[in-house]
Amino acid sequence: MTVLLTITILILTGIAIWQITKIFELSQIGLKKDDSQIATEKDNDLNGKLMFGFLVFIYIVTIYCFWAYTKVLLPESASEHGEKYDTLLWVSFAIILFAQTLTQAVLHYFAFKYRGINNRKAYFFTHNNKLELVWTVIPAIIFFVLIIYGMVTWGQIMNFNEDNEDDLVIELYAQQWNWKARYGGEDNVLGDANVRFLNDFDGKNSVGIDSSDPNGMDDFVVTQEFHLPVNRKVIFKMRSQDVLHSAYMPHFRAQMNCVPGMITEFSFTPTITTEEMRQNSDVVAKVTRINKIRYDRSQDLISNGEEGLDSYQFDYLLLCAKICGTSHYNMQMKIVVESEKDYIKWKAQQQTFSEIIQ
């Protein structure tokens, strides 16, 4: 049945196209036959006007996308450096939107304005050094400003100081296809680790901690979710046991690849707790929208005799952004940002490495 339907649609599309060409052909009645495949004055007129129409189309698409899709974008940044990131992003966006609007306008307007007319000769204009200098230098100045601005921000984000003992050190451990997080425990120092130790202790050594390193004994490993105290700097150490992964925490404007055989780093300071973020008006609106979608989908599922979907509440996410195989699309961990007090309470409940291997 579907095959028949597909064939019918294809045939009908074919006929439609054939009919549309007839419309174009009508504009050529009475022309010399040999030139029929070369643009005539009428073709130039029609396509020139369409070029102008296309400019309008580009503007409409742009405006529509910003109007309709801005609401799906990430909410305000939940990390300290994220604010700088967002400012730089919107400054860059303002510049490119301005350039886009202007250049597309000129391009399509010229295409419309100078559409061909028989017996008109074009203006012979080969080069103009002054003009070319202007449009080399102006972009150069703008780009230099952007480069410097970007470099300074990059330095601020990536050049973090690791000497402060108050900073929380967490290892993000990636494997096909889940995440684990390891905390330094009481001493806030991660013990040495290597994949060669993964099979020790009947597989209980889930991230391969070296049991001969005393620093590792009080480490603890969590799955499914990890907690961060608000307003305290976190230094992440990323590892992977099998293939490349990428630890992506979009709400914190943070990402770093996890590379087997090496430890990579990223650092940020969370500034908004999960509870506070759930009250954020953008997030509230987004969650309401999502739950509406999920409710509608549940109704369909239930009517088919399947189970409905749970309703959704906002949580910070850790995702994998580097292609890593079958379940790349479902490699997630929840991040909970909470007060120092709640964090200490949560931490006390975790089992240390020495407890696990006993």
Added chain:
Amino acid sequence: MSAATNISNSDHDDHHDHHKETFITKYIFSQDHKMIAKQYLILGVLFMGFIGVAMSLLFRLQLAWPEESFAVFDIFLGDWAPEGVMDPNIYLALVTIHGTIMVFFVLTAGLSGTFSNLLIPLQIGARDMASGLLNMISFWLFFLSSMIMLASLFVEAGPAAAGWTIYPPLSALPQAQPGSGMGMTLWLISMAIFVASSLLGSLNYIVTVINLRTKGMSMFRLPLTIWAFFVTAIIGVISFPVLLSAALLLIMDRSFGTSFFLSDIFVQGEVLHYQGGSPVLFEHLFWFLGHPEVYIVLLPALGITSEIIATNSRKPIFGYRAMVASILAIAFLSTVVWGHHMFISGMNPFLGSVFTFTTLLIAIPSAVKSFNYITTLWKGNLQFNTAMLFSIGLVSTFITGGLTGIILGDSTLDINIHDTYFVVAHFHLVMGISALYGLFAGVYHWFPKLFGKMMNKNLGYIHFWVTAIAAYGVFFPMHFIGMAGLPRRYYTNTAFPYFDDLANINVVITVFALLAGAAQLVFLYNFISSMFFGKKAEMNPWKSTTLEWTSPVDHMHGNWHGEIPHVYRWPYDYSKPGHEEDFVPQTTPLGVNEVETEH
């Protein structure tokens, strides 16, 4: 400007005509550049392009309606889509092979293979390529490479599925992914042969342009197409061998137990012996080709567009020397920016600053090119042939896609949009769509030269306008999905309720993608029917100045009867004051009081 005289190849004369040609030497193992161009066009562009585009439509269906079962999946994917629902591994395989085919087979071999082969000898006034034999071998290696790539689609565990960038360890370990077994082996073999083919082609282009220009054809009288093909070939020769070495090292790691790219790996309950290598090294090697590759794809398209915009504006290209300079600048910079693909790969962050700097510099010559195109249109007398529409379309998508490069090229901003759909939207507009527009423009413009027939212009108009609308419909909304935080190469986004409100945008994108796909069928129909039933072309249908339009419509070995044409002027004397016609062919000697155009 002095017209440097080069080795004249007029002594290399008509004896070509008297060869007795059999079917096999004429149509299959041909050494004639025009036939080889057609072979590249049909295999590289039409056939491989059709497969590459069809694959994208399959995974677009999956992305828009992730829980649905489709009969087309059942038909084309068989066991890989049990009951019509696509398997996640096959989703990744389709994404991988789509990327590989479109980037390498269609836009590198197809685009350069067709137009460099067709136009270099014809536009510089040579009887053929420097080495017809190498040219033929280059095509047949490409054929072999294509067939091996297609054969990998029939491997039981599926073709390569590690993304077109095939980062190890995923691509190195069959335990990590089914596609990394036989499928990846075939991928690597196919690409190794592809690199050989590409090198033979590129060397031939370089030698031909340097040595076989006709009398009077100095470097600054070359059409911009030739400049673009020439520089593209040079970048190819510099960067493709690096991909070959990366592929060879990866083959060693996979099959002979070396550890170039692998270290400390535990997979499927087993510690592997690899020690001391680094996947980051592979990323460096890959992108040392991978980034210049963007320009290997784009520069020929820009060259084609320069030629077509000038011809159809009936105006000289504005700032010829600035265009040449920006091609050279882009080519040079393209080899020193690869690190912008690796800002968060674990590479030293200091390098991030260096690569941000070099990357944003590329925006300057790119901006110059765009402004020069726009100025060429100014006060022109624009002839909207289909090729012209696609050329203007290229400038439009090149600007739209190029501008978002300013965001991605900035290491800071890359942090949060790296490997999201924002990247997908960016590179599809700036190199995918733009290069395809250049390719289409070239096909419409030189179809009379390739086949001696005219293509149907009304079908061409439909093809352009539907494609243009659909392309923006696909890729503009895609930026927003990326900025919402959705990573690319996700089989579905339903695993994250957080992304549920992106589902309807995905439907919009897929509908436009299907529309774009349908428009390509119009092109395919137009191409095939015009090839057989098109109106016969005149010698110079677009009233163009360059040499290819002085060679006879019916192909002959050696390109010109009698002597090779001599060149007396630059290629863009359109609407030059003091001439009756609005174009003066390069073969017309300067008039009595005429001064050569300063450019």
